[in-house]
Amino acid sequence: MTLTLADARTIITAAEAKASEIGQPMNIAVADAGGNIISHVRMDGAWLGGIDISINKAFTARAFDIQTKDLGDNSQPNQQYYGIHASNHGRIVIFAGGIPLTRDGEVVGAVGVSGGSGEQDQAVAEAGAKAPLA
Amino acid sequence: MTLTLADARTIITAAEAKASEIGQPMNIAVADAGGNIISHVRMDGAWLGGIDISINKAFTARAFDIQTKDLGDNSQPNQQYYGIHASNHGRIVIFAGGIPLTRDGEVVGAVGVSGGSGEQDQAVAEAGAKAPLA
């Protein structure tokens, strides 16, 4: 049970609509149950540096089955996972914008967004995560 | 002058149609004039290992403004670029499937395809490269 390319496109379309609504171009990536990317788009004008970050927010959200903003709370100095961002060959992102995607209670992939403030990235990722899949 | 996300999607749609026609699921990536990915899709059932390769075929084709199969001819043992695939942090791919995209004679990006034989990858990349852009 994993996501299809059609699922990924549905998620990306919903996220893009939200990014356009708030007027902030974004990188949006969707990963499958194995943490491997299914699709990525960089909207016109979005950060070059956000390519890697969006892909790795999706990876991180699936790697630990947690939203990256919640992982971030636990990864500040003196918290239980401080230093985790140096693991997994630099693929761990510990700030908002990565959300696991579930189906029947099981994590089947994740969406990652990068291009704006933490709040903006999170809002766009949430819009993607809420898209109804076929 | 570079490619837009809309251009990238047009290219990917044309490449996907060709991949479906030959019955081989593919990873397809489009890079901009800076060699940076605009979009990537992995068709259902396409190789996991082709994510990295499609993205880097597009990078390579733009990095040297050459088709990856032609770079490959020059990169065999005893040829002038032998060993080039170890450069650029492992991002250089020296076999068929990466094609620079031009507009008015200038390279504005590239397409990279991975998922089948060298001939199949090349055919799908060519279909993408031929897509008429708006």
Place this chain on the structure above:
Amino acid sequence: MTLTLADARTIITAAEAKASEIGQPMNIAVADAGGNIISHVRMDGAWLGGIDISINKAFTARAFDIQTKDLGDNSQPNQQYYGIHASNHGRIVIFAGGIPLTRDGEVVGAVGVSGGSGEQDQAVAEAGAKAPLA
């Protein structure tokens, strides 16, 4: 549909038995459908350098749904995938010892073996791949 840890142990036990039979200690790794390692063992006296290679033979076999020895045949100089071993961040292995594992005709993971000659690695991987799963 992927492999469980119990499946991985069954595969490793069968591979270990073969390694003992031929008298060559081995590294044996099993990856899941996403290419991610489920389990690895290094038999006493097996190569340190084989840890990485066994894990990445399993990754490679799943990444391209092909035995690593067959990928190797296609990756020699002047062949269609020459240079592929520089892709995927150094995780591609192009010599014998990696075999995809299928269930109902679908690839659900892979086994990778490293510690002896190409023939020995292949024989041990085949023994693992043939283990009947529950």
Place this chain on the structure above:
Amino acid sequence: MTLTLADARTIITAAEAKASEIGQPMNIAVADAGGNIISHVRMDGAWLGGIDISINKAFTARAFDIQTKDLGDNSQPNQQYYGIHASNHGRIVIFAGGIPLTRDGEVVGAVGVSGGSGEQDQAVAEAGAKAPLA
């Protein structure tokens, strides 16, 4: 004097039992006196991101002959080892779950656990470290 694969399995079995007892699937790895992995298991449902972390908690615990949680205390901002998690090519983990293993007062290897909270990881690693070896 180092650990055997049989020792590693004994340690993993004890750690797995503890993980099952607390109901949290874990990645468990055992390294030898050279810091090199002897065996790794990912229990069904355990984090994908914990593969790398469990292996590197074991490496870290042996690399500095210290529990990773104690190294963590010394690696917070303004402490004496702050920044150490960026060294050793990303292999240093500075939070709970890695424990050196001793025999006759000498460090002969280490166990690393990843999959739950810091407390859970530590409890499972301790269970592994306490397993009586033959």
